[in-house]
Amino acid sequence: MTLRNLILSALLVGVISGLGYGLFQQLQVNPIIYAAEVFEVAEPAADHHTGDAQAAHSHAHSEAWAPDDGLPRILSTLAANISISFAFALIMISLMALHNQKSRKPKVNIYTGIVWGLAAMFCLFGAPSLLGLHPEIPGTNAAALENRQLWWLFCSITSAIGIAVVYYAPIKFKIAGLILAALPHLIGAPMPTEHGFANTDPIAIQALTELSSQFYLMTAIGMLILFISMGALASFSLTKFVDRAD
Secondary structure: OOHHHHHHHHHHHHHHHHHHHHHHHHHHHHHHHHHHHOOOOOOOOOOOOHHHHHHHHHHHHHOOOOOOOOHHHHHHHHHHHHHHHHHHHHHHHHHHHHHHHHOOOOOOOHHHHHHHHHHHHHHHHHHHHHOOOOOOOOOEOOOOHHHHHHHHHHHHHHHHHHHHHHHHOOHHHHHHHHHHHHHHHHHOOOOOOOOOEOOOOHHHHHHHHHHHHHHHHHHHHHHHHHHHHHHHHHHHHHHHHHOOOO
16 A cells, blocks of 8 residues: 555545535535525624724734635636545545454445545534534525534544444443443533524524525535545545555
């Protein structure tokens, strides 16, 4: 096994799975996001008072960069999908290779690779998102971003370690893996002080509620496509290009 083959395999897996997910996202997920953005509450305009002008000036400087609508936004999203897919694929193939070299469990094949993909989906999306922080459309009230990011990271790591303990550790330690995987949910995900949507217009609330349900479902399907394809491709690349490398 060589580092070069490992990185190239992960890059190939990341590009293919990222493009596949990106296509699904563009057709099924992004239209929901665009529709929800119509109902977002606009920032109030600053008047001529000094304090409001300073606040508006400060807000303008604190706004994060965002690509323009249309092709720049599509390409930026696609590049982000491929980059993240490459990172996940690199981790997955590395762990698969370590498993094949060190574990007495059956070696990874395309079928168990799909199971690896489902396990990765559970750790990175299922546990933190479906069981804690639900996918949110624009305009949804949410807790502070930093708190959500930290909890997501904590939940993903403990879920992955918990699954590894359940699978690899002796039976007397398996209960510890289950407890570890459940720990973030026992602590609880950070929640907003006010639930619902920023736009309180009844028509907007009804539309955003429907869009939120659609977004929840389409995001889950998209993640399923991404991680199943990633697991299958990663296991194939491992057996064809990594394990056979001189």
